[in-house]
Structure formats: C-alpha cells, structure tokens
Amino acid sequence: QSVLTQPPSASGTPGQRVTISCSGRRSNIGSNFVSWYRHFPGAAPKLLIYSNNQRPPGVPDRFSGSKSGTSASLAISGLQSEDEAHYYCAAWDDSLNGVVFGGGTKLTVL
Amino acid sequence: EVRLVESGGGLVKPGGSLRLSCAASGFSFSSYSMNWVRQAPGKGLEWVSTISGSSNYIFDAESVKGRFTISRDDAKSSLYLQMDSLRADDTAVYFCTRAVITVTKGMDVWGQGTKVTVSS
Secondary structure, three states: OOOEEOOOEEEEOOOOOEEEEEEOOOOOOOOOOEEEEEEOOOOOOEEEEEOOOEOOOOOOOOEEEEEEOOEEEEEEOOOOHHHOEEEEEEEEEOOOOEEEEEOOEEEEEO | OOEEEEEOOEEEOOOOOEEEEEEEEOOOHHHOOEEEEEEOOOOOEEEEEEEOHHHOOEEEOOOOOOOEEEEEEHHHOEEEEEEOOOOHHHOEEEEEEEEOOOOOOOEEEEOOOEEEEEOO
C-alpha cells in the first residue's frame, strides 16, 4: 500500500477538465513539495509539476498543480487522447527520510 | 541535450549481486542530486535511493537498506547502484533520475530504465 493515496482510475472526454487527487500526511505533503509525473508503459516517466505548482519548460499550461494542507491535486484541462496514461504524485517524507509516491492513477480518455 | 542512460540490468539468481550504471550527459552532473527509482511488474513507481552532489548525503528506502549502495563518480558523470543479496521482489525496471536542485522538489530528468530480473 502506497504512502500517498491516489484514486486508481479517472476518466474524461476530449476537451474536458479532470483532476487527480493525492492525499498524504503532515510528514510528507503537509511539510514538503509535491511533484507529479506522467508515465506511458514502457517509456520513461515525465515530470509535469514540481514544487507543488511549477511547470518545467515544455509542459503545456493545460497541466496545473495545487496543494492544500496534506492533499494535492493535478488538473488537466482541454483533455486530449494522448493524455491517456498513468499519473503519479510524489513528495519527500520527513519521517521516512525518503521520497514517497502515490499508487498511480490510470487516466482514460473516453 | 540532457540525457541519462542506464545499463547493467539482467537476470540474476536470488542472493546474487548486480551493479547498475547511469551515464549522464548535457549538464553539470556534480551539481545535482541523483536518484534511483524502480517499477516492479504491474506496480507503481517506488523510490530506491538518493545521493546528493559531492556525495554528502545518501538516503535509502527501507526495502533496500543494507543491501543496495548508491554511489557516484562526478569525474565520469556517472551514477551507480550496487545491489547485493537480491530478492525476487527486487525484480523491476530501474530508472536513473536527476533531482530538481534537491529531490524534495521533484525529479526532472529520467532515463529509459534498465530491467532487473531476480529468478532462479
């Protein structure tokens, strides 16, 4: 069982806005930055959001991140078929002295 | 171009050892914390180990503590993971990653991964 909790699945139609939640504790999300990754099976994961809400160069502004207390969320607007992938949240955990990941959310574009 | 290329994966028997390597290029390797992250078949991402620039700090996941050793050679822009006492549940694709300044902010560059299979 993962330290950070994500819904196992999410779905939306093209053009729609979807959000993926990530729930943790004071020792991880409550005290540290959250990052988000997209992963296509067989490929390298890609950083979408770092430091809670910062987009690396090249990541479209359709992707946005937010954090409140011990929870975080990733929002994807203008959903596209190529957004169908697995999405993971991650944060440093002060109690474990390491990075913890969520279990991942499989996003389906209907 | 910023790039990370892993190598060294393969098939190994339980109890055996393997050394993974990660060759970095396109950035000032010594300035960045580096990490190993793995993904077991059908499972999610799992952080394995982190080493800071200049090797001042090392952090390991409980699941690998005492068995895996992360190291780096800044002169060769290379990251390593020495894996000893391997178990079946270490079977995974192992990714080399670069931290965004510090690993607490995120990991912005990922290699393609190298596959490790532990089986008799």
